[in-house]
Amino acid sequence: MTDDEIDALAQGFCACTLPKQRWTHGAHFATALWLIRTRPDVRPERDMPDMIRRYNESVGGVNSDSSGYHETITQASLHMARRLLAGLPDDVTPATAYAALMASPLGDKDWLFTYWSRNVLMASPARLAWVEPDLTPLPA
Numbered sequence: 684m685t686d687d688e689i690d691a692l693a694q695g696f697c698a699c700t701l702p703k704q705r706w707t708h709g710a711h712f713a714t715a716l717w718l719i720r721t722r723p724d725v726r727p728e729r730d731m732p733d734m735i736r737r738y739n740e741s742v743g744g745v746n747s748d749s750s751g752y753h754e755t756i757t758q759a760s761l762h763m764a765r766r767l768l769a770g771l772p773d774d775v776t777p778a779t780a781y782a783a784l785m786a787s788p789l790g791d792k793d794w795l796f797t798y799w800s801r802n803v804l805m806a807s808p809a810r811l812a813w814v815e816p817d818l819t820p821l822p823a
Contacts, residue, residue, distance in 0.1 A: 684709070684713060684778060684781055684782075685778050686776050686777050686778045688778075689713045689714075689716070689717050689777045689778060689781060690717065690721075690777070692705065692710055692713055692714065692717075693713065693714040693717035693718065696710070696714050696734070696738055697734065699737060699738050699741035699742075701738070702742075703742035703743070703744075706738070706742070708792040709781075709785060709790075711760065712760065712764060712781065712784050712785070712789065713777070713781050715727055715731070715760060715761055715764045716764055716768070716777050716780045716781055716784065717777045718730075718731065719761075719764060719765065719768060720768070720775070720776075720777050720780065721777065727761050728758060728761050731757055731761065732752060732754065732757060735752050735757060736751065736752045739751045739752060748807040748810060748811055749807060749810070752810070753809070753810045754809070754810060754811060754812055754813055755799070755804060755809040755810070755812075755813055755814045756795060756804070756809075758813055759795060759798070759816075759821060760789075762821055763789055763794075763821070763822075764784065764789075766822060766823075767780070767783060767784050767787065767789065768780055771783060796818075797818065797819065798816035798818055798819055798820070798821055799814075799816050799817055799818060800817055800818055803817045
């Protein structure tokens with residue numbers, strides 16, 4: 684994905700104009716990287732939950748204890764995106780960061796199950812609030 688494609692995707696997400704089918708695993712990470720690298724006015728750990736909820740509702744989704752926004756997945760993904768960025772040059776472009784992320788274990792949509800059992804991660808408590816990993820801690 685190019686910088687321009689990431690920019691268009693992330694801006695579409697922010698404006699709630701991105702088609703639902705484009706809000707994929709990769710799009711979540713591309714948007715997170717874009718927000719971290721290009722939007723100093725946004726603090727993703729604080730702001731992205733409401734941004735995702737708003738986006739979900741804009742495409743007809745429901746944010747509840749069983750669907751929609753997932754706090755643990757969002758916060759874990761942001762933590763790992765920041766960790767990846769910390770290992771890259773300060774002037775890395777969103778496209779280069781995205782390529783590095785997708786080439787890493789984070790590119791696999793099931794990466795979270797290295798840290799959480801499916802039963803814990805997919806339960807309502809993890810959707811509604813941060814739940815610590817039950818298999819192994821996230822890397823610092």
